[in-house]
Amino acid sequence: MSQSKPEERLALELSCAICLQLYRDPVALPCGHNYCLGCIQNAASAEDPKSPKRCPECREEYGSLETLPKNFKLSSIVDGFLVATTGGGLRGGPTVPCDQCLDNPLAAVKFCTRCEMSLCPSHLKKHEERHRSLHVLVELPAERDGKRCPVHLKVTEYLCVQERLFLCSDCLMEGSHQHHEVQTFEVAKEEMKRVLEELGKSVSDKLQITEALVKSASEGPTDKAEDKLVARANILQNVQYVFSRFSTEITVSIAV
Template structure:
């Protein structure tokens, strides 16, 4: 059998156990392949490699050469440790079932009977070599366990001064206590952790299944969306081409009629010109004088030099071709394309922050609806609460990504909806949403001439669109610096897009007067469905 000193030489200096697939560096030192690979991986970032044993440096990652001889020796040692045979069955080796620590021998069933009769012959499983059960200094068997030093000792160690007075236990007893107190508790903890890990795996698998289902559903929805888009685009193309063809035919017929009239007039003028030329070439003065007045040769209505414009009003110029239907079509096309982006995302869950609500705003229990009221709510005056104008901000803030949210607005009253920075003024006259550089909004209501307006930093722009719906969508692309407003009609209609560079987090913001506004969708809204208020 291999000696202890020899086995130590077969230990990897990194993992401190017997070599597994040993490889050698150029400096001659050996390591497990896995161990040295890990060390070299950690040195990749610095670009300088060195041997863990002698610190010799290499400019490039060294190649690993398999040490075949050391590999065979390590394998033989593993076989020797794992497969221990009976010491006395020399001619017919039989795997040993016990080792006698007193005799330092491995025994099979046949040779074990004698050793069972003597109490001095301590038996153990043959997985550990008997010489490993001895203290290397006293060369005596390890029998006791010092609880204070947590080490196994022999009889001489117990009698020596180093462990004198320490509490001792027999190794078997100490081993059983360790199994019961520590190992079994550890086993139970590991079992619990494994169960939690298995539960986590099941949860992740369920999540993966739901993700796959959602992805499949989204793919079907997008496919249906693009099929509908293609249908609508085909309809638009046919409509525009039909209108262009109709106008072309109408204009062509009008121009053809005018050309025919002008051709007739041209022939008549040519005839008159020839007659005048004949008169001019005559030498007989009597004939010339007897000819009727030449002024009668021109039509009375053609006098005054209007020949160039006669009949021009009967037909349009080509530049007068009506392009309105084409422009309307392109606007509809833009609305369709805009609809792709805003329908491709999940709605943000917006909840109103009561701590910012002005005292003339009533906030619903589900934090989704803001309604103007004459009854003051007597909320405490704080730095974050709006004091002058009936408006409120959202709890959630946005610092990145693309998001959208929908609102439904009452038909009565005035309203503003948009987004603002948390640094917006909460007290002054310019704390209106849109009346400062910290907010952007869409404005409308019963006294807005049935039109929408957008406001930022007190700059108000009236939009050409007339009010046709009371539901709107607000889309934020924080990274692109875009805040867009859409009217949720059929098809969805783009109203306006602010473009800027956002420098702070953004909150949703509402302002209502003599009316109400409700945020659509969101988990909280579904949980508190019974708390929703109906808008007037």
């Protein structure tokens, strides 16, 4: 077995012994062991509530969960590790989540071209041990860093026209979008361009009419000054309405 890279060894050292992933909100037990807050809570809830709470590793007793102090130093080290290895991590900016993490996915650092999966340091180590050199691991492609579905954590590829939401392939197979009108991003882009072009032509036509009305009003009889003022006020009101509607449509289209 080839020697692990320094960052992979460090990732193992910074991983919780329960979930085997990088610490998230680590807390320190009196015995010196550290665990993710959620992990130690789940471990405690699985035991007899009448029995004293014990460390999952050394079985030393500890007090209530509420008294466990957060390990701020360890948390800072994990955040620094994520910044150094992923350019920000899930806590510092947009990254690609690991496809193997079930809960609270960590930032992926490599992509397996055969499995088509993004892998965090911990799962990358397991993947390399399982497949050795049979699978090709590459740096994360730029296109993998796109917008992700918050439900299925997959890259979004579609647009729900009714709700104006981005969808992944799994969203199309389940949930409330099954009977909605759905477009691919490419189709939605072309539709948006068409709408904007039509709106632009409509505004252009209305502006030409407005200019003609303004010119006609200014060239009218001088003894009808009051009528001119009323006409100009109506014209300005129509212009404002046209531009207001155009701006609204632009905003809605861009939001898509």
